[in-house]
């Protein structure tokens with residue numbers, strides 16, 4: 001016999017038992033996005049590699065170490081998307097979605113990164129994200145942060161901490177980069193090879209190192225804030241004042257940098273202590289240079305992406321999201337029971353769109369069918385035995401609680417079930 005084949009490491013199946021969390025997350029997010037004027041866009045999971053190397057930066061971990069890239073049959077280099085924004089900008093340019101009034105887009109779907117799989121980190125994972133193009137001001141930043149906050153509130157997620165930083169514009173960042181690199185080079189002896197390589201290739205990334213020795217050195221590192229000009233400071237100040245007015249709590253974290261090169265000015269993350277080491281559930285920032293990098297006329301942008309696996313894990317920690325109840329299980333035994341049950345189920349479903357009904361298959365005795373009904377979690381068993389079939393009636397038995405069973409005419413069942421569902 002052949003051995004069953006297993007999935008690729010780090011690429012997980014999402015099973016029916018967890019689906020109600022995914023569905024609650026996605027449907028709530030869709031409502032909130034759409035209520036803020038964001039429209040969905042769907043783009044391919046596979047793009048020319050250049051879409052990502054240009055946008056994300058060749059020296060970032062995502063591009064240098066984590067991308068799934070390969071040649072197609074024509075030797076063109078393609079990559080599975082590691083994130084959404086680069087491809088969204090490609091699509092927005094290609095389809096003429098930019099340069100009118102502001103453009104608000106949202107997207108969702110699988111992303112791929114070749115990382116070490118662990119709790120909260122997989123090689124195929126899912127993101128939902130929003131992008132707002134054409135608005136350079138802090139009011140746009142505030143809209144994005146307020147949208148995120150509305151979503152967490154709607155999902156009942158209370159322990160999320162918002163951290164904020166500003167990276168300034170590209171000149172300010174470049175000047176800080178040199179300053180920081182100079183400082184870090186002075187500590188080469190205390191760093192491991194990996195860190196030293198980062199110091200050379202992408203010194204800002206050293207700031208979010210988790211290595212305690214590196215963190216100790218960083219205590220005395222120069223701060224980006226000292227390289228910011230008047231306009232960048234004013235932008236950040238304005239955003240904080242909007243957030244204060246909205247009553248959205250935030251924590252400034254001068255060491256917060258993001259792993260992708262395209263960010264400038266505002267960057268932010270929401271994280272929680274309830275998930276262990278991989279506690280960041282949503283992250284984003286402003287990317288005013290990205291459209292130009294991707295070959296378009298400059299247009300400012302800001303957005304975020306949330307990790308669905310991590311949010312689903314959080315949602316599953318409280319009990320308020322439950323799968324929809326099975327209302328009834330249709331039991332049929334004896335002559336003509338299959339035909340009668342199929343017809344009854346058909347009419348009930350046509351009459352009550354929200355009805356969750358299981359019709360018995362594979363025959364079986366009353367006892368066997370009741371066992372299946374019970375295991376299904378159904379509230380009611382609708383019973384068609386020989387008596388019921390010959391008299392045009394159906395017996396209703398409550399499977400949970402103490403209510404007495406009853407018998408009614410089959411043509412009254414739609415109305416009865418409607419009442420039953422309303423009373424749930």
Ligand code: ATP
Pocket residue numbers: 083113115120121122123124125126127258259278280281282283284305306307308309310
């Ligand atoms: P991390 O520091 O955890 O690697 P990141 O900065 O690489 O995160 P982003 O590129 O900002 O992550 O992606 C946004 C969100 O997507 C993250 O905050 C996280 O919730 C989720 N995410 C990123 N990579 C993974 C992964 N490999 N598995 C599961 N979720 C992920």
Ligand code: MG
Pocket residue numbers: 259
């Ligand atoms: Mg990462």
